[in-house]
Amino acid sequence: MSETVFKDYQARVEQALDQRLPGSEILPSRLHQAMRYALLGGGKRIRPVLVYAAGAAVGVDAGRLDGPACAVELIHAYSLIHDDLPAMDNDDLRRGKPTCHKAFDEATAILAGDALQTLAFQILSQDPTMAPDHHVRLRLLQTLAQAAGSRGLVGGQAIDLAAVGQELNLAELENMHIHKTGALIRASVLMGALNQPAITAEALQRLDHYAKCIGLAFQICDDILDVTADTQTLGKTQGADIALHKPTYPALLGLDGACRHAQILYQEALDSLTWLDASADLLRWLARYIVDRPS
Secondary structure (H helix, E strand, C coil), X not given: CHHHHHHHHHHHHHHHHHHHCCCCCCCCHHHHHHHHHHHCCCCCCHHHHHHHHHHHHCCCCHHHCHHHHHHHHHHHHHHHXXXXXXXXXXXXXXXXEECHHHHCCHHHHHHHHHHHHHHHHHHHHHCCCCCCCHHHHHHHHHHHHHHHCCCCHHHHHHHHHHCCCCCCCHHHHHHHHXXXXXXXXXXXXXXXXXXXXXXXXXXHHHHHHXXXXXXXXXXXXXXXXXXXXXXXXXXXXXXXXXXXXXXXXXXXXXXXXXXXXXXXHHHHHHHCCCCCCHHHHHHXXXXXXXXXXXX
């Protein structure tokens, strides 16, 4: 049942993104083509589905969540475009197709990432399908801005670049990924829940802890897959982290140790949801999906 709901939400956000992106024929057309190329027709959409799942867990109708779901995926897509650039990770493949700067050019890719990022905040401030409560909109804007900035994923990327060739301990590695990977995952869950005006601080804290755990588990599994999966399955270059001499969980803990650590985080995530009934089953299913995913 949860897998069916997951697929329904994937299709829902794909349609919502398509509707909110400028058409490829609109000037500047090459920029809009690059934005659509990087965003549509690929990806698991875990972050926007987390928006829907967290909202459903606290009684928010999905119709109020299309805007926030699109906003988090726009930020995610922009970050991938920039991460893939030669100045960053220098990747040629993303989601099974050439990266944006390979399909277009570096300048267009940079601008496409910039435009996707700003569109996310335009949607949160203006989208007519969202709740009319301005206090809710402001909290959503604050949550996403913090997750996307120097104390979130951008800061995490800076730490990641500085850590190339370094040996990090577990606390340092987790701090890097709490920012780089975890910040947007946590924002996704919180943005779904914040659409419930009656949400309590305690409920937000428990949901945030769930998101922190699955965010770290997501990165651990990413590191494991970089070792165990092949390029075709991953949709990106296998072994890229090893080639760049990046610190990873398997390098620090070994494959078995990394797998055990992911399972501990999975159980901790589930424990954070014990106060919720079956309305949170998709959140529970997503936690399992993250640690079991094949790519």
